[in-house]
Amino acid sequence: EIVMTQSPGTLSVSPGEGATLSCRTSQSVGGKLAWYQHRPGQAPRLLMYDSSTRAAGIPARFSGSGSGTEFTLTISSLQSDDFAVYYCQHYNNWPPITFGQGTRLEIK
Amino acid sequence: EVRLVESGGNLVHPGGSLRLSCETSGYTFTSYSLIWVRQAPGQGLEWVAYMVRSSDTVYYGDSVKGRFTVSRDYAKRSMYLQMNSLRDEDAAVYYCARISPATGYLYMDVWGKGTTVTVSS
Numbered sequence: 001e002i003v004m005t006q007s008p009g010t011l012s013v014s015p016g017e018g019a020t021l022s023c024r025t026s027q028s029v030g031g032k033l034a035w036y037q038h039r040p041g042q043a044p045r046l047l048m049y050d051s052s053t054r055a056a057g058i059p060a061r062f063s064g065s066g067s068g069t070e071f072t073l074t075i076s077s078l079q080s081d082d083f084a085v086y087y088c089q090h091y092n093n094w095p096p097i098t099f100g101q102g103t104r105l106e107i108k
Numbered sequence: 109e110v111r112l113v114e115s116g117g118n119l120v121h122p123g124g125s126l127r128l129s130c131e132t133s134g135y136t137f138t139s140y141s142l143i144w145v146r147q148a149p150g151q152g153l154e155w156v157a158y159m160v161r162s163s164d165t166v167y168y169g170d171s172v173k174g175r176f177t178v179s180r181d182y183a184k185r186s187m188y189l190q191m192n193s194l195r196d197e198d199a200a201v202y203y204c205a206r207i208s209p210a211t212g213y214l215y216m217d218v219w220g221k222g223t224t225v226t227v228s229s
Contacts, residue, residue, distance in 0.1 A: 032213070034215035034216075036153075036216075038153075041221075042221065043203070043219040043220055043221045043222070044145075044153070044203065044205075044216070044219045045219070046215065046216060046217050046218075046219075049208065049213070049215045049217075050213075055217065056217075087152065087153055089153075089215065089216075091212075091213060091214035091215050094167075094214055095155075095158070095167045095169075096155055096169060096170070097143075097155040097158065097214055098155070099152055099153040099154070099155070100152070101152045102152045102153075
């Protein structure tokens with residue numbers, strides 16, 4: 001089973017600033033990694049797939065990068081509704097399908 | 109608009125059973141695989157079960173294998189999760205989600221808002 005490790009656990013950032021979230025996998029997943037945003041009480045939302053491809057309707061201030069075992073989600077100019085929990089998920093060599101433990105992005 | 113709506117969550121005693129439903133609309137039902145994912149209180153996301161669109165083959169997470177069963181009703185555009193022998197650790201919000209149509213690319217492009225299962229005596 002591929003283990004996903006996200007860092008940091010919690011990130012405090014002021015609105016208007018940028019944020020960088022990391023996801024590491026225990027073995028290479030190539031580029032088969034997705035990112036999701038999850039606000040409390042709402043449905044999770046696909047942000048990024050294939051590491052760096054934005055999902056439909058996702059603004060350009062969200063960007064993804066990485067391959068192999070190291071991945072990054074970058075959010076520029078944070079807006080109020082960006083404060084949420086972010087999960088990474090691999091889809092290489094499944095099952096199982098595994099998620100990271102999440103990074104909570106909170107307002108500083 | 110693509111929509112997935114879960115229902116059936118409730119309070120159940122340990123050892124009890126519950127059936128969750130996921131009703132879909134807004135897309136060609138037979139063209140997409142579906143998945144159940146759960147989130148226990150204070151925890152992250154955990155894959156529960158994944159049903160392949162073309163074969164109805166189902167893959168189960170180790171923690172639910174042998175206790176949970178997934179089925180699909182094409183006429184009702186719905187997927188179901190039959191949960192038996194429920195344990196305290198099965199308490200969670202259960203989400204259904206649609207899987208990307210690209211073969212082998214198991215990321216979830218649309219999610220429902222979830223239904224809550226509480227397991228308590």
